[in-house]
Amino acid sequence: MCGPVEGLLTALVVAFGTAVAFAPIPRITWEHREVGLVQFHEPDIFNYSALLLSEDEDTLYVGAREAIFAVNASNISQKQREVHWKVSEDKKAKCAEKGKSKQTECLNYIRVLQPLSASSLYVCGTNAFQPICDHLNLESFKFLGKNEDGKGRCPFDPAHSYTSVMVDQELYSGTAYNFLGSEPIISRNSSHSPLRTEYTIPWLNEPSFVFADVIRKSPDGAEGEDDKIYFFFTEVSVEYEFVFKLMVPRIARVCKGDQGGLRTLQRKWTSFLKAKLICSQQDIGLIFNILQDVFVLRAPDLKEPVFYALFTPQLNNVGLSAVCAYTLSTVEAVFSRGKYMQSTTVEQSHTKWVRYNGPVPTPRPGACINSEARAANYTSSLNLPDKTLQFVKDHPLMDDSVTPIDNKPRLVKKDVNYTQIVVDRTQALDGTIYDVMFISTDRGTLHKAVSLDNDVHIIEETRLFQNSEPVQTLLLSLKKGRKFVYASSNSGVVQVPLAFCRKHSSCEDCVLARDPYCAWSTSTYTCVDLHEAQGPSRAWIQEMSGDVSSCPDKSKENFRQHFFKHGGTAELKCSQKSNLAQVVWKFQNGVLKAESPKYGLVGRKNLLIFNLSEGDNGVYQCLSEERVRNKTVSQLLTKHVLEVKIIPRTPVTTTLSASQTEGRRITPRMSAASSLESSAPTPVIQATTPIAVTSPPKPPPTSTSCEPKVINKVPQLHSAKTVYLKSSDNRLLMSLFLFIFILFLCLLVYNCYKGYLPGQCLKFRSALLLGKKKPKSDFSDLEQSVKETLVEPGSFSQQNGEHPKPALDTGYETEQDTITSKVPTDREDSQRIDDLSAREKPFDVKCELKFADSDADGD
Ligand SMILES: *[C@@H]1O[C@H](CO)[C@@H](O)[C@H](O)[C@H]1NC(C)=O
Ligand SMILES: *[C@@H]1O[C@H](CO)[C@@H](O)[C@H](O)[C@H]1NC(C)=O
Ligand SMILES: *[C@@H]1O[C@H](CO)[C@@H](O)[C@H](O)[C@H]1NC(C)=O
Secondary structure (H helix, E strand, O other), X not given: OOHHHHHHHHHHHHHHHHOOOOOOOOOEEEOHHHHOOEEEOOOOOOOOOEEEEOOOOOEEEEEEEOEEEEEEOOEEEEEEEEEEOOOOHHHHHHHHHOOOOOOOOOOOEEEEEEEEEOOEEEEEEOOOOXXXXXXXXXXXXXXXXXXXXXXXXXXXXXXXXXXXXXXXXXXXXXXXXXXXXXXXXXXXXXXXXXXXXXXXXXXXXXXXXXXXXXXXXXXXXXXXXXXXXXXXXXXXXXXXXXXXXXXXXXXEEEEOOOOOEOOOOEOXXXXXXEEEEOOXXXXXXXXXXXXXXEEEEOOOOOOOOEXXXXXEOOOOOOOEXXXXXXXXXXXXXXXXXXXXXXXXXXXXXXXXXXXXXXXXXXXXXXXXXXXXXXXXXXXXXXXXXXXXXXXXXXXXXXXOOEOOHHXXXXXXXXXXXXXXXXXXEEEOOXXXXXXXXXXXXXXXXXXXXXXXXXEEEEEXXXXXXXXXXXXXXXXXXXXXXXXXXXXXXXXXXXXXXXXXXXXXXXXXXXXXXXXXXXXXXXXOOEEEEOOOOOOOHHHEEOOOOOOHHHOOOOOOOOEEEEEEEOOOOEXXXXXXXXXXXXXXXXXXXXXXXXXXXXXXXXXXXXXXXXXXXXXXXXXXXXXXXXXXXXXXXXXXXXXXXXXXXXXOOOHHHHHHHHHHHHXXXXXXXXXXXXXXXXXXXXXXXXXXXXXOOEOOOOXXXXXXXXXXXXXXXXXXXXXXXXXHXXXXXXXXXXXXXXHHHHHXXXXXXXXXXXXXXXXXXXXXXXXXXXXXXXXXXXXXHHHHHHHHHHOOHHXXXXXXXXXXXXXXXXXXXXXXXXXXXXXXXXXXXXXXXXXXXXXXXXXXXXXXXXXXXXXXXXX
16 A cells, blocks of 8 residues: 555655656747747736637637636637626625635636537636626627526635536536535536535545546447546545645546435435546656646547546656546446445544455446446436445445556656646648647646657647746647647637647758658648648658658758958857757868867857967858657758958957957967967867857947947958958058057056046056056056946946956956866756856957857848
């Protein structure tokens, strides 16, 4: 009996970071603005918790706090109707008297939104802790004013769990029956035969309701079975004892034809049975015991419905989630043939639940009335023998558990708390059928996952909401030509297409996505959605294995020409969306080594080349390498042709770029840079994996000194001068520069002396005036003052973030080493180094980055 407890302890160990498994990374992350999702939200309306598609699926009904909307299901931003349902002032006052918040709790949260007939909906709301239900007429979009008591159908407290399903105009629901939420109930709201659960611990023990749905009897069912309503919830276990309350996930079911008992179980379910759901990673003893959501997958090619259930472990400090799938027949076998559990009293008051091995009365307790029972004259639950009823009253819990398909989870994922799941079954081009799981998170994202060769592939992650907020509800619409996932949160509703095929711009990208919805069209050269695509399938390429060899050769190569100034820094861009790929840079066909002081990477993609010289001229290629089924797929993304030009530099830029690499030796450095004497470092050519070393460039600095972009953008402007300079004596240029620089310094010193300049300059000034100046530090002080003159204080502090350091503190000589000597081993590390280098970098490096950003054409 201690199995699950051990499992939980293991979960803790895993949670503390020993396991690195379960980390399938979404291949692509779509940002919210990048995919432009259609949204619906109304000003001052929150808590969009209930979604319902109309029968013809042309309208989506949205239940929010104190309001219900009808929107166009094809474009949810088009509101069609709305009705408000507010709490009366006296009810609000009463609610506040009971100690509830007037602003947040004493409102009407819509919790039940179910179809009642073709022309009306059944709606219930918490109504300031006095739940009510009403009929919403769809013609007039007005409530009929029935004001039915919502007790048992809708929770009192918006924080309480609830679930409901409408079956043949009767509402089946699971929620709390009282104000405190201490009386849980699974009930049927029916005029002729209302039924409910017994209020005892063996029936329901502090349950948290998750989902309910009806499974209709099979039309060819020979046994004359009944329609069954299944409930999913997590409750405190009675069968396991532990120091804390051990939760167990349950599936319970009742029969639609149940009428209750005549004497025993009067107006109570005679068919209520429940069983434990198992979802565990047995090899490491990891148990998932908290149910989050359930989806019933039904498809014409499936011979029976499949329950997809989403779980988390009870102690989930790292965010582990799992999906397990169960077939209906496994569930039914447990209820119709499984053993029951029985409580026995040991040591006086202590009860223990054990397997019941004694005789079971007939008809079988908890079974629906079938042809066999009818043949024995038990035509209704009302005439079932007392023995059977008493037995089911005492033994609602099955000893057998419901095991998942393949006895293991379909998906286990770390670092995420999944909230909701829907599943679509789709056929790939080669005829293979895939169950595509759409799973939402508590951070406002949606993952699309599919099982590929016994592995989970998360095709993409979509940021559904601007804010990182939990997704409350997911709803799948599969109407032909309009397949969407609708997702709702506290702030609104979004409409998400099942695939973003068109976002893949090349055949390789389209194939590597391994998305069963997407295929490359060789006639239109686009990645198309198979459901929308027309024409002969011969013209499409889709390889779920990720094999790109059938893609046509890239006829048109991406190639960009750039000019950069000598001694500066170049940034070459490369765009790569896949989180599973690595960017590799090649120069003249040799792989570049990022650790060399010559190169750096920005945002793991863009290449930085420092201290440009003519030796850097040539072709740079950006390739992506992606591991697909233990093979590395390499593809060329971009080609850059770089040309270094000698351009006369203003003293300003010279100071900045020179100080980056050489620190205090300004004057000699400047002359070297401008006279082509600097030895062009030979590119290091080694096969290593490039690693992110710097953070992406920040927004452009406001200082004018950081914007010599113009120079790079229009190299032609300077080409004449360049030619001139090349052919003439460099000393002329040098002395010219020296002259301008000295003039500039004089001006600066004068201004500083006059006290026109702030900060460090004042120190310098006072030091100068007091005659305490140390000979060693004068140049740095001078340089400091130069910088402070050139860079506005505002932009300086902004760039340094929370660590506004004096620019000179870092020591420029070691700057390159700091960036490149560390080899981060994983993503986190490189992220840390990104942050580190971003923080510790003096501001003028930022200027250089900006300076280097000469890529006029962008991406
Ligand atoms: C309703 O939405 C508000 C605003 O997002 C949120 O703070 C609150 O927790 C939500 N309440 C419930 C019961 O979901
Ligand atoms: C998941 O939820 C747990 C508990 O609510 C929280 O501690 C953890 O930070 C969450 N993890 C993620 C990745 O959201
Ligand atoms: C069922 O009831 C009918 C009529 O009331 C009776 O004739 C028949 O013998 C009964 N069958 C059994 C199995 O008790």
